[in-house]
Amino acid sequence: MGRAPCCDKASVKRGPWSPEEDEQLRSYVQRHGIGGNWIALPQKAGLNRCGKSCRLRWLNYLRPDIKHGGYTEQEDQIIWSLYSSIGSRWSIIASKLPGRTDNDVKNYWNTKLKKKAMAAVAATGSVAALAAPATPLALSPAASASSSVTSSSSGDVRFATYPSQQQQHHQQGLMRFAAPQRTTKQTELAPVTELTQLDVTGGGGAWASSAAELEDDVFLPGLVGGGEQLFPYGDFFGGMMQDRALELSACYFPNMAEMWGAAASDVKPQGLCNTLT
């Protein structure tokens, strides 16, 4: 089925927003709200913009509770741990960082945090420096109860060491079983009906479905490029993940089944562990 464009690209303004446009949009939304219809909003607000563009501008820039820049170490750790756990689900990750948008978190990861992780690896041969906070974090009892995370039987995620038949040595891997499918592009993914093993050495997105797809990720191959030299057993997803990132992930998603549910349905769980926020 074809799809009509959301607006006539030839007749609407594109590119950077002017301060006047920002003010127009801001004042309109503050007076009337978005009214549940972004497509109609530009006309009502007197803006010669695509509704989609207005929505993006509001959500990523004009919203009053937006924070820009100045990421804290804690935020770094949260992004890092959640990225390691659920991959590039930026909206979910951003939902755990008050005031941050998915676009902002994504940009921050791509431009800074990824390099920070690489630098940590280059300097120490490990990501432990990134994983270990300068000051201890106050984790909730739920977060500390990692045993409940690793022992649930369905909709679960865990990190483990397992033997690689191809390479004849142990690798750290992300295992996911009986979990809901990713909602986007799910036609590209085989249904997860049983224990699924993903080779982190190959690239390590939790959602990768093939070796070719794994190779697309430029971060993890670089990060794990040293193989066992850089990441002997338990150093990367084993050491860092089990000790810190998984704990952090568990804090934000104490019920891992809920996390997978959120990943699958885009329902953002509220009221989970807030001790890091």
Place this chain on the structure above:
DNA sequence: AAACCTTGCAACCGCATTATT
């Protein structure tokens, strides 16, 4: 001083999902 390179980030694009008719 000019040219080139790198970085950061706003904005766009295409697709999947959800809601509505």
Place this chain on the structure above:
DNA sequence: GAATAATGCGGTTGCAAGGTT
């Protein structure tokens, strides 16, 4: 239930600003 419209998301691009040669 099908068709269509609207929304949300993740990947990518374009460009300005700053840095380097």
